[in-house]
Amino acid sequence: MLFSFSLSTLIFSLVSKNKVLKVYFKGLFITTGMLYVNSLINTLNAKKVTYILVIEGMVFLRSVITNLVGRDLITTQEWSIEELRATLKVAKELKRMYYYLGPSRIPDYLKKKVFVMLFYAPSTRTRSAFETAMELLGGHAQYVEARMTRMGEGEALKDVAKMYEIFGDAVGIRILDKAIDYKYGEGHKVIREVAKYANVPVINMADDQEHPTQALGDIMTMEEKLGNVRGKKFVIMWGYAPVIRGYCSIHADMLIATRFGMDVVIAHPPGFELPEKYVEWAKQNAKESGGSIEFVNDYRQALEGAHAVFPRSWCSRKLAELGASKFGEEELRMYQKYRDWRLKMEDLDLMDKRGIITHVLPVLRGYEADDEVMDSPRSVIYEQAENNMFAKAAVLLLTMGGLV
């Protein structure tokens, strides 16, 4: 007894003085604790262990869900991996309910709640998907076109943010491309500004840098089609287009795929390097998730063994810096050199036999990819659009607190 007391005193005095020993003993205590829990579990039967794990999982999921109430979604980088996974769980559950029970059996989780959607830029899918999502959850999506507001007369963004906080329970904003002359950062700045003043969740519905709800729907689709995506090769390839396109979906998919442990390869001609901050984020994500990120200038080499491909044009850094009004014509002339950067049927042979074709849409058929590719049985573009609707519904449901 005296010996063990002296030993503990000795350990305590050493540990409290020495940083390395402190870390060592912390590790030792955690390991011992885990071994103890493990031995306890071993004494129970398998059924009880399952119950414990299910309850633990539910308690954990509940805490993640509670933490999402009132949160903005401006970039997936600001949500933890657990929060992203919980959102996908909810999206998959909504989809399951939709198909197995029918849309009318989905509870009115967001009854009387309003999602105000401020659009500075056009949309085929995003607007429609958010409106359908709000309808399915019993709420209302209010469409506001920025050009039809008083902002053109000089109304301050702060006042707009405060108004929509009063009228709505969440605010969505889309601002990119022509609405900001393709100038990098201009759209993102507006979303951050609204988020600063609006005391309700602000959802990025696509700006010049990000498209987080798109990313969620895309990773959901890849999980559905490929199973566990960890270690699966995902090629995002630049594709020729006769128009200028920004980075949002490229960044969005690169970030989420590296977060989920995929081996991501970005293939582009020289001069189409992505902004450093996003490259650094992707590298950090890959390091943390066990995935990888690589940049190459040969798309056919990149496609070797790929499990998924996303062919899409994006602009040069110079265009993003100067804007289309100053550099647009020169930019489009530059694209001409790379007209053969187009996903063709023969390219699919390079991929894994079950590799899938993805696209966030709109796809520029005959430019970024051939018609036969987009219409091939390996194309998942419509399922992707569908999953995007459920992912958006999950984001609304969680951030607007419909589950707590």
Ligand code: CP
């Ligand atoms: N994928 C996507 O955001 O499509 P829209 O631009 O048509 O909304």
